Amino acid sequence: MIRSCPLLLSSPLVGVSLLLSGGLAGCGGRTEATSVPLAEFASRTLAYTLVDTDLLETPDAAGSHRFTVTFSQADRGCTRLNEGVVATFNGQPMNLNLGGVPDTEGGRDSCEQTQAWFNFEPEVWAAEPIEDIRVFLEEPAGTDTVSLILRRAKTKRRFAYQGAGSGTTLRRGQTYSYRWEPEEEVPGPATVTLLREEGRAPATLEVTQEGGAVSFKIPSATPPAIHLLRLLAITPGEVAECEGVAKCEGSFLHSSDYEVNVAQ
Secondary structure, eight states, X not given: OOOOOOOOOSSHHHHHHHHXXXXXXXXXXXXXXXXXXXXXXXXXXXXXXXXXXXXXSSTTOTTSEEEEEEEOOOSSSEEEEOTTXXXXXXXXXXXEEOBBOOOOOSSOOOOBOOEEEEEOOHHHHHHSOOEEEEEEEEOTTSSOEEEEEEEEEESOOEEEEESSSOSSEEETTOEEEEEEESXXXXXXXXXXXXXXXXXXXXXXXXXXXXXXXXEEEOOTTOXXXXXXXXXXXXXXXXXXXXXXXXXXXXXXXXXXXXXXXXXX
16 A cells, blocks of 8 residues: 655646655654665765864763774665675674664755764873774675775874974974874874964964974964964875775875964
8 A cells, every 4th residue: 555645736847846856655743764785885984083182171981092994875855775785894893874764843944965983092002013094884794895095194194293392382483393203194284273272263373384394483462371282184095906896085184283372
């Protein structure tokens, strides 16, 4: 039996618009998701993101050390990955959101993308050798697989202070340098900000960058006080393998926070 939903349309054009947008997928203004196998992802994009943020104020913030893969949705409609698919990160289980429509009460539902993520311990990564990131999604029977391998991407990134002393005291008008590690990576343009203790708006400093070497001058007008120094940069990953999807694209983001005393 085919069930129908009662629908009153003010004009035929409204009906056509709703059909093309998927607005008639469910009754009562609710979106419905179609369950699909992993093979359905062959025409989609896999977007990867590695977030590695060393925060002083909220060091244990959710997602501050996380690797995520997100799959684009179908051209039309809302889809949900079939139950039973397993996602792994270098052999360890990943959290997996199958996508589709979340089970919420009331209102029009949104469509979530299929996503898998892995939270890592930065101290553990810092003590381990650099290696590839290997992500696999597999059907229960092993018939279909999505694989992503990023060359030498599993490593703890940081900005290392270059110069005499510990770098905890910075003087106005002086230039200081930090280097992105691992040195074999060349990050994109770095951003450096300085936020005075109990201040509201950080100052963005002018940066000189050569490869992974980042230099900046402390402005002469900076008030002597304790400041939060933040260095941030993004680097693209090197994809060694991308199978089971149309393409893989993404980047790695790292930021380092330092408490510094700005002196005259």
